[in-house]
Amino acid sequence: MSEQVQARAADEDAVEAARRRAADADLVVVKAGTNSLTDDDSRLDREKLDKLVDDIMDLRERGKDVLLVSSGSIGAGSGRIGKDGDTIEETQALSTVGQSLLMAQYTESFERYDQKIAQLLLTEHDLDNPERFTNLQNTVRTLLDWGIVPVINENDAVATEEVRIGDNDMLSSSVAIGVDADLLVTLTDVGGVYTGNPKHDDDAERIEAVAQNYDEVQQLITDTAEAKFGGIRTKVERARAAAEHDIPAIIARSTEPSVLEKIATAKPVGTLFVPVNGDSDE
Numbered sequence: 001m002s003e004q005v006q007a008r009a010a011d012e013d014a015v016e017a018a019r020r021r022a023a024d025a026d027l028v029v030v031k032a033g034t035n036s037l038t039d040d041d042s043r044l045d046r047e048k049l050d051k052l053v054d055d056i057m058d059l060r061e062r063g064k065d066v067l068l069v070s071s072g073s074i075g076a077g078s079g080r081i082g083k084d085g086d087t088i089e090e091t092q093a094l095s096t097v098g099q100s101l102l103m104a105q106y107t108e109s110f111e112r113y114d115q116k117i118a119q120l121l122l123t124e125h126d127l128d129n130p131e132r133f134t135n136l137q138n139t140v141r142t143l144l145d146w147g148i149v150p151v152i153n154e155n156d157a158v159a160t161e162e163v164r165i166g167d168n169d170m171l172s173s174s175v176a177i178g179v180d181a182d183l184l185v186t187l188t189d190v191g192g193v194y195t196g197n198p199k200h201d202d203d204a205e206r207i208e209a210v211a212q213n214y215d216e217v218q219q220l221i222t223d224t225a226e227a228k229f230g231g232i233r234t235k236v237e238r239a240r241a242a243a244e245h246d247i248p249a250i251i252a253r254s255t256e257p258s259v260l261e262k263i264a265t266a267k268p269v270g271t272l273f274v275p276v277n278g279d280s281d282e
């Protein structure tokens with residue numbers, strides 16, 4: 001199965017061209033998940049956060065604009081208060097505690113580079129409503145013109161839908177499409193998309209690129225992923241949505257050394273979703 005999937009990957013030229021486009025991207029959306037920012041006790045892990053900031057600054061120093069979509073507010077809040085959210089209300093409240101901590105840590109960490117940041121808390125409605133969305137685009141554009149890195153999270157305190165892991169995979173991909181980014185990078189605790197579940201299956205192989213083989217890859221994920229929503233399944237669906245809007249997307253491991261620099265120098269890392277032109281109405 002795995003050989004089949006790998007063999008039917010996009011032809012090498014298309015993969016190489018997409019890798020080049022990813023490297024040359026001027027506007028990059030980077031999504032970092034809770035595991036990439038917190039320790040086993042779900043407290044914010046400053047070393048992990050600094051590593052992410054170092055990676056982002058690699059891109060900034062190459063003259064790129066970066067939008068960071070960061071999870072971690074609920075995890076940080078639960079580490080801070082010392083309890084899990086037993087109800088939606090508690091989870092929402094935890095997110096508000098954690099979000100300010102998260103931003104305080106980001107502010108300090110980016111300060112090492114004299115880099116200013118901004119906080120944007122969004123809900124799905126802000127993306128769906130044309131007027132709100134135009135306002136958002138204008139704000140983002142202004143921040144980028146000022147050389148600021150916007151840090152985006154879902155506004156969990158007021159989100160009327162269930163607060164759930166995976167929402168930021170949706171949000172980051174919608175933001176990338178909405179601001180017409182040149183690249184979406186999803187950083188997570190696995191090294192990309194695998195032919196099996198790498199947490200349990202030693203023979204699982206990383207799939208280097210996804211293009212014409214998308215249906216097979218999606219089938220594999222459906223068969224092996226643990227969660228229906230969130231996890232690799234949602235990441236794959238949303239990376240594909242970006243690729244269908246002509247935006248290359250990469251899913252990679254957040255702990256990979258200099259992961260964003262590798263992408264910016266066209267090194268093969270994680271799983272690359274090759275843009276497929278205009279066959280989506282999402």
Ligand code: GLU
Nearest residue numbers: 071072073074166167168
């Ligand atoms: N917005 C949530 C948080 O910051 C996480 C949502 C997600 O991981 O997709 O904790």
